Every structure is written in structure tokens, then in C-alpha cells.
Amino acid sequence: xxxxxxxxxxxxxxxxxxxxxxxxxxxxxxxxxxxxxxxxxxxxxxxxxxxxxxxxxxxxxxxxxxxxxxxxxxxxxxxxxxxxxxxxxxxxxxxxxxxxxxxxxxxxxxxxxxxxxxxxxxxxxxxxxxxxxxxxxxxxxxxxxxxxxxxxxxxxxxxxxxxxxxxxxxxxxxxxxxxxxxxxxxxxxxxxxxxxxxxxxxxxxxxxxxxxxxxxxxxxxxxxxxxxxxxxxxxxxxxxxxxxxxxxxxxxxxxxxxxxxxxxxxxxxxxxxxxxxxxxxxxxxxxxxxxxxxxxxxxxxxxxxxxxxxxxxxxxxxxxxxxxxxxxxxxxxxxxxxxxxxxxxxxxxxxxxxxxxxxxxxxxxxxxxxxxxxxxxxxxxxxxxxxxxxxxxxxxxxxxxxxxxxxxxxxxxxxxxxxxxxxxxxxxxxxxxxxxxxxxxxxxxxxxxxxxxxxxxxxxxxxxxxxxxxxxxxxxxxxx
Ligand code: GLU
Ligand code: MG
Numbered sequence: 217x218x219x220x221x222x223x224x225x226x227x228x229x230x231x232x233x234x235x236x237x238x239x240x241x242x243x244x245x246x247x248x249x250x251x252x253x254x255x256x257x258x259x260x261x262x263x264x265x266x267x268x269x270x271x272x273x274x275x276x277x278x279x280x281x282x283x284x285x286x287x288x289x290x291x292x293x294x295x296x297x298x299x300x301x302x303x304x305x306x307x308x309x310x311x312x313x314x315x316x317x318x319x320x321x322x323x324x325x326x327x328x329x330x331x332x333x334x335x336x337x338x339x340x341x342x343x344x345x346x347x348x349x350x351x352x353x354x355x356x357x358x359x360x361x362x363x364x365x366x367x368x369x370x371x372x373x374x375x376x377x378x379x380x381x382x383x384x385x386x387x388x389x390x391x392x393x394x395x396x397x398x399x400x401x402x403x404x405x406x407x408x409x410x411x412x413x414x415x416x417x418x419x420x421x422x423x424x425x426x427x428x429x430x431x432x433x434x435x436x437x438x439x440x441x442x443x444x445x446x447x448x449x450x451x452x453x454x455x456x457x458x459x460x461x462x463x464x465x466x467x468x469x470x471x472x473x474x475x476x477x478x479x480x481x482x483x484x485x486x487x488x489x490x491x492x493x494x495x496x497x498x499x500x501x502x503x504x505x506x507x508x509x510x511x512x513x514x515x516x517x518x519x520x521x522x523x524x525x526x527x528x529x530x531x532x533x534x535x536x537x538x539x540x541x542x543x544x545x546x547x548x549x550x551x552x553x554x555x556x557x558x559x560x561x562x563x564x565x566x567x568x569x570x571x572x573x574x575x576x577x578x579x580x581x582x583x584x585x586x587x588x589x590x591x592x593x594x595x596x597x598x599x600x601x602x603x604x605x606x607x608x609x610x611x612x613x614x615x616x617x618x619x620x621x622x623x624x625x626x627x628x629x630x631x632x633x634x635x636x637x638x639x640x641x642x643x644x645x646x647x648x649x650x651x652x653x654x655x656x657x658x659x660x661x662x663x664x665x666x667x668x669x670x671x672x673x674x675x676x677x678x679x680x681x682x683x684x685x686x687x688x689x690x691x692x693x694x695x696x
Contacts, residue, residue, distance in 0.1 A: 285315025394437030485546030525609015537589030554587030
């Protein structure tokens with residue numbers, strides 16, 4: 217399909233001319249979609265609790281939706297993971313409306329759901345201004361802020377999921393029964409579900425996702441897919457599309473996919489690690505600031521400052537990146553989840569694993585992997601917060617401490633303290649307290665978002681107060 221540049225930017229106010237342009241472009245897109253056999257478009261956004269919500273339109277209505285939006289209650293921003301509702305200072309209650317507009321640049325037919333297309337939504341208030349809880353707009357704003365200083369970021373989410381037998385699994389709400397028995401990283405596990413995995417790969421490819429790797433993971437029934445890096449907004453949109461594609465293919469095969477941080481209370485969890493590299497604008501094109509410098513592991517001063525900015529704020533960032541009570545069942549030492557606030561070269565027990573790539577490919581491959589985060593996070597909000605933390609690191613010209621080359625859990629507590637290896641929050645309440653005290657993140661995300669994050673997190677803490685790990689895992693298992 218011919219790509220016409222999307223006129224909507226973070227600061228856009230929809231006026232009559234913009235609406236007319238969007239409508240005309242959507243009419244053309246709708247004709248193309250009809251030719252592809254698409255009958256309906258799912259407009260999605262991710263709420264503050266990390267759940268992808270949707271309104272859908274028949275393809276004939278896409279033109280109207282692009283110009284005028286589809287009505288939606290703002291109250292979904294204060295939904296909890298079990299669909300109960302809290303209220304914050306900015307959102308709550310049954311009154312009000314906002315408009316969802318399909319982002320035509322990111323609209324794709326969903327190969328895993330024949331007849332359907334997926335379009336991440338822009339969210340506008342009825343007066344045509346960007347809604348303050350449009351986390352996609354927030355991410356665009358953070359990306360633009362870095363661009364204003366000559367920086368860009370490439371990002372990708374690595375998605376882990378666990379597959380359960382039985383098409384009743386989700387309906388039953390509770391049960392998880394691994395759909396394969398092979399060992400961790402074992403070829404047996406590929407062979408057992410080869411048709412399923414082939415269909416996942418095919419559907420992703422046909423939906424325009426570039427997969428770079430797929431492998432069986434450690435926990436029972438667990439797999440992981442890695443995709444190519446993109447600009448931050450593209451990476452977050454792709455994370456949503458990847459999850460929905462895996463979910464759909466799993467159901468088609470009579471199974472259920474769980475992206476929960478802790479599928480079973482006594483097992484290794486699902487992460488959704490974020491890979492980030494910072495790039496500097498240059499006459500010959502952008503150059504990777506994570507490589508080719510004389511800082512630690514070859515980082516440039518800018519790359520180091522960006523990474524140090526993220527390391528410095530990890531406890532607060534977890535309120536966004538590890539947003540559920542279950543996230544803290546996952547985030548425990550010696551489970552490769554990155555439970556310590558430190559960084560290390562290829563250290564899978566460090567919250568920040570630095571990756572240089574093999575000799576000769578560092579200039580493109582070097583990146584920072586944020587391991588302590590999971591797929592319950594709203595990927596837009598998480599990337600916006602990570603970019604804000606990195607930007608503050610650049611502004612403050614922060615430096616990294618010494619890298620950690622061992623599992624920090626094996627060090628004595630005083631040695632960890634001497635090496636500035638802080639413990640990460642052990643609960644959602646702890647990370648929320650760090651988030652609420654963090655003025656840099658509060659300023660970057662804005663009052664409406666920070667207040668809503670607090671309201672939703674507090675609501676989920678109360679919801680699961682006193683629950684056993686087994687109960688927390690059961691409530692969370694099929695929600696994200
Ligand atoms: N499943 C681990 C987690 O909870 C990650 C394993 C890995 O390093 O890929 O993050
Ligand atoms: Mg993994």
C-alpha cells in the first residue's frame with residue numbers, strides 16, 4: 217500500500233482541514249483493505265494497568281473514524297486488571313467522552329485474525345486536542361524532546377509467553393497446563409509445537425513484523441520472540457501487535473497464551489525486556505552512541521549518560537515497567553529477571569544487561585537491555601518513562617558505576633552496598649513510593665498520567681492485599 221505521511225503529530229489540534237485530509241486518506245485505505253478481504257478494524261489503546269482495550273469499526277466506517285473518531289469513555293484509564301474501576305483526580309466515573317482515531321501509518325491487516333485489521337489509536341478530547349492520557353502521544357513527545365537535542369532511539373521489546381493446553385484454559389480463568397513438556401531451550405519443545413510456532417512466525421511476517429529470533433524459554437510451556445528494532449513508537453505498537461497475534465494463533469490451535477509476569481507462583485516468570493540504543497545525528501546519518509566511544513564497554517559519553525540516567529531511576533521506573541503485584545513475584549534474584557539495580561556486560565542477573573554484539577558488528581548491535589520489566593507494562597508509557605530517564609541522564613551528564621560481572625545475589629550485602637548495587641523494590645508499593653517521589657518522571661509524564669498511575673497501582677495493591685502468590689498468579693494469568 218502506498219504510504220501517505222500521517223498529518224497527526226503530538227501537538228496537533230484536529231481542525232476541519234486535518235479531519236478532511238484524514239478522512240480522504242482513510243477512504244483510500246479502506247478500499248485497499250476491502251481488496252485484502254478485511255471487513256473490520258480494531259482500534260486499540262493500552263490502558264494504565266497494561267491491558268489492550270479496543271473499539272472496532274466495519275471497514276466502511278474507517279473514513280468517519282479517521283476524521284471524527286470513535287467515542288470511548290475516559291474511565292477505562294482507571295480500570296484495574298480485573299476490570300474493577302477506581303478513580304483518580306483526572307479520571308473516573310461514567311461521564312465524559314474521548315475520541316479514538318486510527319493511526320493510519322500503523323494500520324495493518326492482522327494475519328492471525330482473518331478479516332481484521334489492527335490500528336493503534338490516537339486519543340483526542342472532543343475539542344480536537346490530544347487527550348492527556350494518550351500514552352502514544354506522550355511517547356512521541358519524549359521522542360521529539362530527544363530529537364530536539366540531536367538524539368534518536370531504537371527500541372525493541374522481547375516478548376516471553378507461556379502456552380497452556382486446552383481452549384477452556386482462559387474460560388476457566390485459573391488453570392495453567394503447559395502445552396509442551398520438552399526441556400528449557402530444548403529442540404523437543406520446538407518439535408512438539410512446530411506447527412503452532414510456524415503459524416506464529418507466518419502470521420507475524422504477514423502482519424509486517426520482522427522477527428529476528430524465536431526460542432523455547434526456561435519455564436514450562438514458555439517461548440520467546442525477538443523482533444527488529446524500530447523507532448520507539450513503532451516498537452511499542454509492534455509489541456501490542458505481537459502479543460495479540462500470539463494470543464490469536466494460540467487460540468486457533470486450541471491453546472491459551474499467558475504474558476503474565478508470573479504464570480505459576482513457583483516458576484520463572486515472563487519478562488518483556490526492552491532493548492534500547494541511543495543514536496547521534498551525524499552528517500553521514502545516525503551513529504550508535506552505545507559503541508565506538510572510550511567509555512565503559514565502548515560506550516560514548518552520551519551513551520553512558522543515557523544508560524546511567526535509566527539506572528539511577530530504576531526503582532521509580534518499575535512502577536511503570538513492573539506495574540502489577542505479580543511483577544514482584546517475578547522480580548526475584550537468580551531467575552534472570554534482573555532483580556538488582558546494577559549493570560553488567562552480558563550479565564543476565566543485572567537489571568541492565570549491556571550487549572555489545574560480536575566483534576565487527578558493535579556499531580549497529582550495541583544496546584542496553586532493560587531486564588527488570590514485564591509485559592504487563594503499557595509499552596508506550598514504559599518507553600516514554602525510559603526515554604525521560606535517559607534524557608535526564610544526558611542533561612546531568614551522569615556516569616555509570618563499575619559494571620557487575622557476577623550474580624549480585626552471590627555477593628555479601630556489605631559488598632553489594634560498597635559496589636553501589638542497590639536492591640530493586642520488592643513490591644509494587646515500594647516502586648510506587650519511588651515513582652511518586654521522582655520529580656523528573658512526574659514532570660515528563662505530566663500530572664494527569666502520574667496521578668492516574670498512582671490511582672491504578674494503589675487500586676491493584678488493595679485488590680490483592682493479603683492474597684497468596686498462587687492467588688495473585690491466578691488473578692493475573694490471563695489478563696494482559
Ligand atoms: N524469563 C526471564 C524473565 O523473567 C528472562 C529470561 C531471559 O534472560 O531471557 O525476565
Ligand atoms: Mg528470554
